[in-house]
Amino acid sequence: MTATQVERPSLGRREGIEWKRILLTREMIVFVMILLLGIASTMISPYFLTAANIKNVVIGMSVEMVVAIGLTLVLISGGIDLSVASVVALSAVVVALVFDAGGSVPLALFAGIMSGVIVGAVNGALIAYVNLNPLITTLGTMTIFRSAVYILSGGYAMSSIPASFKEIANGTWVLGLPNLVVLTVLLVLVFHVLVANNVWFRKFSFLGGSEMAAVRAGINTRRLKMLGYIICSVLAAVAGIIVVARLGSSFPNTAQGMELRVITAVIVGGCSIYGGKGTIIGAALGVLFLALVNNILVLNSVSVYWQGVASGCVLILAILSDAIINRGKRS
Amino acid sequence: MSRQALVEMTGIEKRFGPVEVLKGVDFELYENEVLALLGDNGAGKSTLIKVLSGYYQPDAGEISVGGEDRKFGTPQDAREAGIETIYQDLALFDNLDVAANVYAGKEIVGGGWRKLLGFVDHKTMRETAADAVSKMAINIPRIDVEVSAFSGGQRQCVALAKSIMWGRKVVIMDEPTAALGVRETGKVLDLIRTLKSHNLSVIVIMHNIEHVMEVAERAIVMRSGTRRGTVDLKGPDDRESHDKIVQMLM
Ligand SMILES: Nc1ncnc2c1ncn2[C@@H]1O[C@H](COP(=O)(O)OP(=O)(O)OP(=O)(O)O)[C@@H](O)[C@H]1O
Ligand SMILES: [Mg+2]
Numbered sequence: 188m189t190a191t192q193v194e195r196p197s198l199g200r201r202e203g204i205e206w207k208r209i210l211l212t213r214e215m216i217v218f219v220m221i222l223l224l225g226i227a228s229t230m231i232s233p234y235f236l237t238a239a240n241i242k243n244v245v246i247g248m249s250v251e252m253v254v255a256i257g258l259t260l261v262l263i264s265g266g267i268d269l270s271v272a273s274v275v276a277l278s279a280v281v282v283a284l285v286f287d288a289g290g291s292v293p294l295a296l297f298a299g300i301m302s303g304v305i306v307g308a309v310n311g312a313l314i315a316y317v318n319l320n321p322l323i324t325t326l327g328t329m330t331i332f333r334s335a336v337y338i339l340s341g342g343y344a345m346s347s348i349p350a351s352f353k354e355i356a357n358g359t360w361v362l363g364l365p366n367l368v369v370l371t372v373l374l375v376l377v378f379h380v381l382v383a384n385n386v387w388f389r390k391f392s393f394l395g396g397s398e399m400a401a402v403r404a405g406i407n408t409r410r411l412k413m414l415g416y417i418i419c420s421v422l423a424a425v426a427g428i429i430v431v432a433r434l435g436s437s438f439p440n441t442a443q444g445m446e447l448r449v450i451t452a453v454i455v456g457g458c459s460i461y462g463g464k465g466t467i468i469g470a471a472l473g474v475l476f477l478a479l480v481n482n483i484l485v486l487n488s489v490s491v492y493w494q495g496v497a498s499g500c501v502l503i504l505a506i507l508s509d510a511i512i513n514r515g516k517r518s
Numbered sequence: 519m520s521r522q523a524l525v526e527m528t529g530i531e532k533r534f535g536p537v538e539v540l541k542g543v544d545f546e547l548y549e550n551e552v553l554a555l556l557g558d559n560g561a562g563k564s565t566l567i568k569v570l571s572g573y574y575q576p577d578a579g580e581i582s583v584g585g586e587d588r589k590f591g592t593p594q595d596a597r598e599a600g601i602e603t604i605y606q607d608l609a610l611f612d613n614l615d616v617a618a619n620v621y622a623g624k625e626i627v628g629g630g631w632r633k634l635l636g637f638v639d640h641k642t643m644r645e646t647a648a649d650a651v652s653k654m655a656i657n658i659p660r661i662d663v664e665v666s667a668f669s670g671g672q673r674q675c676v677a678l679a680k681s682i683m684w685g686r687k688v689v690i691m692d693e694p695t696a697a698l699g700v701r702e703t704g705k706v707l708d709l710i711r712t713l714k715s716h717n718l719s720v721i722v723i724m725h726n727i728e729h730v731m732e733v734a735e736r737a738i739v740m741r742s743g744t745r746r747g748t749v750d751l752k753g754p755d756d757r758e759s760h761d762k763i764v765q766m767l768m
Contacts, residue, residue, distance in 0.1 A: 384637040386625050393622055396611030403609045404623030405594060463613030 211512055213457030213505075217472040224479050232486040240482070242365070246433070248478035249371040250275070250442070252471050253426040255449050255456075256378050257419030259470040261321075262453065263382065264415045265395035265462025269325040270310060271423040272445035273332035276437075278302045278427030280336050282352075283345035283437035292352050296428065303424025304417055306332060311413035329446065337439050346436035356432035367429050374422070379467035391415060395462030451498050452477045455505045477501060522585065524549045524719055525570065525601070525688060530579035532565055539565045541743040542579070547688065552710060552720045554730040554751075556763060557740035563723050566740070567690050570721075571603040572596035583687075600687035604677050604694065612666035616658065617647040619665055620680050650679040653716070655708030671702040671709075678709055682716050689713055691722045695729065707733045727763055731756065739766040 209215060228235040254271050261268045278299040285295040310328055313319045356367040381388040390411055393401045401408050431437050450460075456473025458465030480501060481494050523546040532540040539562050547553050555563050568574045570581065572590030581588050583599045590596045593603065610619050621643050628639040644661060651658045656675040658668070665676055674694055681689045691710070695703040710733050713720050724730050730737055731754045739746040746766040751759045 384632075384635070384640075386627060386636045386638055389618075389625070389638065392613060392618075393611055396613040397609065400609040400611055400622070403593070403605070406623060463611070 214466060214469040214472060217456055217469065217476050221472065221476050221479060228483045232483065234486050235483065244478050244482045245368050246365055248474050249367045250426045250429055251445060251449050251452065252371050252474045253374055253429065254423050254445065255453050255470045255474050256374055256467055257422030258449055259453050259458055259465055259467055260391055261415050261419045262458045262460060262462065263395045263465050264391040264412060265398065266314060266321040266412065266415065267325065267460065268310065268416060268419050269322065269446050270329040270332055271419065271449065272442040273329045273336065274303060274306055274420050274423035275427040275430060275442040275445065276336045276439065277306065277332050278424035279431045279437040279441050280340045280439065282428055282431045283348065284339060286347050286349060287345060292349065295352065299424050299428045300421060303421040307417035307420025310420065311416035314416060315409040315412035340439045342439055344436050344438045348431060348435045353432050353435050356429050367433060375467055375471045382467055392463055451502050455501055521548055523547060524584060526582045527570065528580050530566065530569055531577045532569060532574060533577055539743050543745050545738065547719055547721060550714060550717050550719055551736060552714050552722065552734045554734035554737040555721060555723045555740065556730065556737050556767065558767065561740040562743045563740055564692055567692060567721060567723065570596065571601060571690055601690065602681040602686040603690040610665050610673055610676060613664055615663055616651060616661035616665060616676055617643040619676055620647040620650060620683060650683045651675055653682065653712065654679060655712045656705050669702060670698045671705040674706050674709055678713060686718060688719045688721065691720065693723050695724060703729065727760060731760055737763055739763060
């Protein structure tokens with residue numbers, strides 16, 4: 188045999204901790220940026236590191252973070268879902284309608300979640316089984332679902348929400364933390380661990396890496412795609428439930444424009460819009476980072492109109508840093 | 519020859535609409551043999567091996583593996599019969615590491631609570647995958663990086679490690695060296711020898727006769743959907759066989 192014999196002592200085993208590799212992961216970079224931003228903000232504004240402000244930021248970003256989980260899953264699988272924000276609003280209005288009609292809390296929860304299952308199945312069926320382009324399909328359903336919200340609500344805010352329902356988001360059942368924050372952190376951790384370790388959830392990264400290879404590996408890619416969109420919409424519906432419970436009312440313009448904010452955040456957190464790349468923790472850190480950027484702008488009385496400039500710059504810097512880190516690697 | 523063939527195809531016919539692509543082709547592959555399939559562009563080589571890998575169903579003809587008659591409705595059927603095809607695009611997940619690629623669709627689930635949650639055993643998968651690729655003739659610098667960074671030969675190595683690990687009997691490679699440079703081509707030829715040393719049989723489609731002479735023990739030559747003949751090869755310097763092949767190709 189002419190096989191070249193090469194020493195491979197390290198193959199498969201990890202020798203020590205490789206700091207360079209860990210430090211250059213997107214999650215770590217964003218995490219360090221968050222710390223730096225936190226330190227800078229503390230020095231700039233005396234209000235930043237107050238319990239009230241931190242609570243504000245964390246509660247404010249919870250809804251976007253829950254939406255980000257589902258969107259990340261879809262992005263990892265190689266798709267995209269622009270309809271998430273409309274689904275948040277749809278689930279919110281469905282919940283409010285149930286209460287308007289005198290329904291109970293469990294019924295409202297069930298109806299809200301079911302609205303997510305149904306619209307997710309619509310997105311998923313069109314994309315996975317009819318083979319429509321996900322970007323254009325969900326652009327269409329985004330406007331359809333938003334219209335449905337206005338039709339269902341007649342364009343009015345609905346506020347007949349029982350106190351016991353508001354308690355679901357605002358109560359402090361665990362360690363004095365607001366429930367919605369606990370729920371959000373739990374969802375982020377559970378989905379992160381599942382995507383990294385669970386046999387079934389790992390299939391989403393196979394699908395996003397190469398659909399053909401996934402088929403050859405025996406994966407039912409159509410069904411998987413469909414279920415990805417359903418999970419995404421259900422999480423958006425959960426976010427809608429959280430919104431109603433927190434605010435005690437449902438507005439037809441709930442979460443308007445949120446899809447683009449969340450997509451921006453998860454890309455900052457390391458997701459690729461080309462599929463196959465990203466982690467849930469990374470996406471959550473991206474949401475947190477942008478929330479902090481906006482917060483420090485607000486604390487320094489910078490006009491809210493500047494928030495878009497800030498998010499946009501962060502996004503471009505993020506993909507720029509990618510290009511720099513990946514320079515020299517094969518594509 | 520009275521040797522019992524491992525794979526035998528007889529009278530394979532395949533047409534696409536009006537075009538008769540395979541006109542009753544016979545084919546045999548022996549145990550632990552490296553067989554080259556040769557022929558002009560459009561001779562029907564790819565179509566023939568796609569019939570064997572379950573990708574196409576023949577219009578007529580029989581397939582037997584290990585003396586048993588088989589019908590392959592899907593590539594999965596062929597795989598279960600021990601026949602693995604390495605596709606030209608290699609069907610790898612560029613975004614994932616070697617272990618994930620090798621184990622795609624066949625993950626090792628951990629024991630105890632991890633089994634309950636359906637969690638994969640990253641450590642065992644990484645170690646066994648490392649073991650499998652280290653048996654190959656190509657050096658993989660590290661296995662916990664995305665395979666997108668790998669060279670053509672290294673990617674072949676990952677794809678082939680799969681077939682060794684899953685205990686396949688036959689590996690089919692359709693033009694594995696088509697996109698490779700001289701050095702990488704040499705490595706792929708080494709990989710083919712490695713497969714043989716692991717008691718596998720290999721069917722390889724190649725256009726370069728020098729490469730065929732270097733690695734194969736026998737060649738079957740095809741021409742416009744028929745079999746021209748077969749030649750036993752006795753190494754790279756076997757001029758006689760070389761000339762016979764060239765004649766059949768003309
Ligand atoms: N799916 C198909 N539909 C119609 N015709 C086909 C199909 N697949 C192959 N053919 C035709 O069958 C003939 C044989 O094709 P095949 O790919 O088997 O040739 P080959 O020997 O592999 O050639 P090459 O060396 O160029 O790869 C060609 O004329 C081709 O155009
Ligand atoms: Mg071919």
